[in-house]
Amino acid sequence: MSTNDDVWRRPPGNAAAAPADPGPPPLRPQAPPRPEDAAWARPAQTTRNSSVGATPPAAANRDPGTAKAAGAEYTGPPPTNPPPPNWRPPLVAEPVPPGALPEQDHDRIDVEEQAARTLTAGVGLVVGAILLVLLLILCARAVF
DSSP states (O other), X not given: OOSOOGGGSOOSSOGGGSOSOOOSOOOOOOOOOXXXXXXXXXXXXXXXXOSTTOOOHHHHTSOGXXXXXXXXXXXXXXXXXXXXXXXXXXXXXXXXXXXXOOOOOHHHHHHHHHHHHHHHHHHHHHHHHHHHHHHHHHHHHHHO
16 A cells, blocks of 8 residues: 555646535426325425515524525424224234143053063064074075
8 A cells, every 4th residue: 555645636736726615406306295295394484574685583693504404493293193093903812721631641651661662672682683593694604
């Protein structure tokens, strides 16, 4: 990064020829006001002195740059209309609480778990015995 900032400086020349204040931007054409926006429109400006060039007394003490914005004071939001009487959504009835589950017979559950454990162990022993016999047969064929 260079410290030379000559590229960004104004070229030498007549500094008085450059406009100091470009002035207000050109006005854009605006659409006509809609009737539903009338509640939000600024109030009409009324002045005691309607002569051209006269400034309101409140703006006379202010800076000339802010005199334009001082013409309209904020008067607060427009009045609101009350909502219609049935504006809230209808209430939904609460659902019925769920029914109670039947009581569990813990003794019967323990007996069934024990039977399932015995069956699983029995099937495992039978499968293991069959695999052991097959392994012995394969090994006997390879040796003899």
